[in-house]
Amino acid sequence: MAQNLTAEQTPLVADLSEPATDSRLADVRVGVVTFPGTLDDRDAARAVEIAGGTAVPLWYADKELNGVDAVILPGGFSYGDYLRAGAIARFAPLMDRIVDAANAREGMPVLGICNGFQVLTEAHLLPGSMIKNEQLKFICRDQALRVENTDTAWTGRFEQGQTIVVPLKNQDGQYVADQRTLDELEAEHRVVFRYADGNPNGSRNDIAGITNAQGNVVGLMPHPEHAVEPGFGADLSGSGRVQMRQGTDGLDVFVSALEHLLR
Amino acid sequence: MARIVVDVMPKPEILDPQGKAIANELPRIGLSGFTEVRQGRRFELTVEGEADEQVLAQAREAAEKLLSNPVIEDVVNVSVAPEED
Numbered sequence: 001m002a003q004n005l006t007a008e009q010t011p012l013v014a015d016l017s018e019p020a021t022d023s024r025l026a027d028v029r030v031g032v033v034t035f036p037g038t039l040d041d042r043d044a045a046r047a048v049e050i051a052g053g054t055a056v057p058l059w060y061a062d063k064e065l066n067g068v069d070a071v072i073l074p075g076g077f078s079y080g081d082y083l084r085a086g087a088i089a090r091f092a093p094l095m096d097r098i099v100d101a102a103n104a105r106e107g108m109p110v111l112g113i114c115n116g117f118q119v120l121t122e123a124h125l126l127p128g129s130m131i132k133n134e135q136l137k138f139i140c141r142d143q144a145l146r147v148e149n150t151d152t153a154w155t156g157r158f159e160q161g162q163t164i165v166v167p168l169k170n171q172d173g174q175y176v177a178d179q180r181t182l183d184e185l186e187a188e189h190r191v192v193f194r195y196a197d198g199n200p201n202g203s204r205n206d207i208a209g210i211t212n213a214q215g216n217v218v219g220l221m222p223h224p225e226h227a228v229e230p231g232f233g234a235d236l237s238g239s240g241r242v243q244m245r246q247g248t249d250g251l252d253v254f255v256s257a258l259e260h261l262l263r
Numbered sequence: 264m265a266r267i268v269v270d271v272m273p274k275p276e277i278l279d280p281q282g283k284a285i286a287n288e289l290p291r292i293g294l295s296g297f298t299e300v301r302q303g304r305r306f307e308l309t310v311e312g313e314a315d316e317q318v319l320a321q322a323r324e325a326a327e328k329l330l331s332n333p334v335i336e337d338v339v340n341v342s343v344a345p346e347e348d
Contacts, residue, residue, distance in 0.1 A: 084332055091329075122332065129334040131273075132280045176277055176335060202278070 025052035025258045031068035033098075033116075035060040035089045039076025040113065040225060047225040048072070051254035060092040069261050070109040070153070071098050073116025075170075075223055085130060085172045086118035095123055107216035109153035109257050114170055117209070117219030126210055126219045127185070128177030133170070134202030142234040142247070143168035143222050144196040145208050149189050152215040153260045157252040163196055163238035164249035166227040173221045175203035175210075185210055193220050224250025265314035267322045270340035271331040272303035306330050307344065314343040 030048045032055055034041045045055035056068050065071065080088020089095070101108035102125055112120035120126045133139055144165050147158040158164070177185070182204055185191055193209035201221075209220025227233040227250035234247030273279045279301045286300040308325065310318050319341065326338040 083330070087329065087332065121334070127334070129332055131277065131335055134278070134280055136280050136284050174278075174280075178276070178334075202280075 022052065022259075022262070024262055025255075026054055028053045028070070028258045028261045029056050029068045030054065030254075030257065031056045031058040031065060031071045033058045033060060033071060033073050033094060035078040035092065035119075037077035037079050037081070038074055038115070040074040040223065041076070043223075044072045044074040044113065044225045047228040047251065047254045048258075050228050051251055051258055053254065053258045058094060060089065060094050062094050063097075065094070065097050065101060070111070070257050071101070072225075073098075073110070073112040073119050074225070075114030075116055078115050078119060081115070084118075084122070085115055086120075086122040089115075089119045090122040095119070099123055099125060102212075102217050107153075107214045109260060110217045111154050111253070111257065112217075112219035113223055113225060114173075114221055117221055118172065120217065120219045125217050126212060127181045128175055128204075128207075128210070130172045130221070131174045131176055133173050133200075138169070138171040139173065139200055140167070140169040141200070142166070142236045143200060143208075144236070144238060145193040145220075145222060146196045147192070148194050149192045149211060149215075151189075152192055152211045152218050152256075154218040154253050154257050155192055156256040156260055158256070164224075164227075164252075165234045165236040165238050165247055166222045166224045166250045167234055168200060168222040170201075170221055173201045173203070175207045175221070177204060188213065192218055193222070224253040226250065228254065265310050265312070265318075265346075266344040267308045267310070267314055267319065268340065268342055268344045269306040269308065269322060269326045269330055269338065270303060271306070271326070271336050272339050273301060274335055274337055277335050303336075303339070304330075319343070 030053050032045045048055040078089035102110045121129050147162045150158050190211050192211050195206040195208050199206045211218045227247050230246045237247040282301040323341050331338050
């Protein structure tokens with residue numbers, strides 16, 4: 001009887017009970033931070049689990065990182081967006097720990113998705129900022145991206161120049177930075193994802209995602225965590241046509257980080 | 264009580280999509296003389312007592328650290344508001 005099942009016994013769409021290809025991946029603990037207003041934390045945690053890792057929920061007011069090996073700042077919104085997206089979230093107690101861990105010599109992998117990317121720019125872990133989309137509209141669509149840098153902690157499994165498709169959904173998604181910063185990003189190959197098939201929001205240099213100099217911190221506006229599970233992913237894939245919502249191009253972002261941490 | 268006004272504007276080189284949308288709307292309500300609109304923010308910080316140099320310095324720090332993002336915005340004014348009657 002369905003009502004007698006515990007949460008653990010309830011059948012899931014993706015069968016997480018299947019052993020991951022590499023059982024050591026489960027030893028990798030990835031913290032997923034929830035701010036007041038975060039929407040995609042459970043999707044991000046689920047992406048980590050489907051990739052084979054262990055997701056650890058973190059609360060923005062926590063004082064410690066709970067021994068996690070990597071951190072994801074998920075998308076949605078965050079409290080204080082009324083000032084600027086991510087502007088107040090970046091002063092959360094946990095952000096100091098994340099900034100320290102990201103800047104440490106061993107450079108903890110940190111991924112910021114959408115609002116999480118905005119928090120990373122406000123926290124000065126990544127340069128530039130996001131302003132309202134050029135056309136002032138909320139954009140929600142499957143978006144093709146070109147992977148431009150496979151040397152980061154989050155993109156090792158991709159091929160250089162590979163096209164992937166993941167959902168894009170935001171209103172403040174236009175990446176801006178001054179020309180000097182853009183030149184520096186380009187010269188140092190720190191553009192990680194670039195919009196392919198047209199620029200959806202006016203972002204400078206078609207930039208969808210960037211990394212820091214060390215390659216451990218990556219931020220992007222589109223949502224790889226929404227394209228990890230057949231039946232719930234994008235309608236498209238970079239590798240050709242897929243059945244409706246079967247696009248899982250985002251999964252390798254999470255597998256990349258787990259494998260990076262095992263090396 | 265004194266009030267300090269902080270004005271923040273998008274940097275000149277940053278497109279201001281909001282200002283652009285407002286500029287497009289103005290002719291529709293019959294006001295066609297404006298060639299450009301840029302939208303910024305005004306903050307009012309109230310303190311007990313006088314707005315002395317120390318208070319102003321704190322307001323400037325607040326403006327730089329929290330009220331504006333120097334990547335996309337300029338703090339164009341930090342000043343003591345004239346007293347109201």
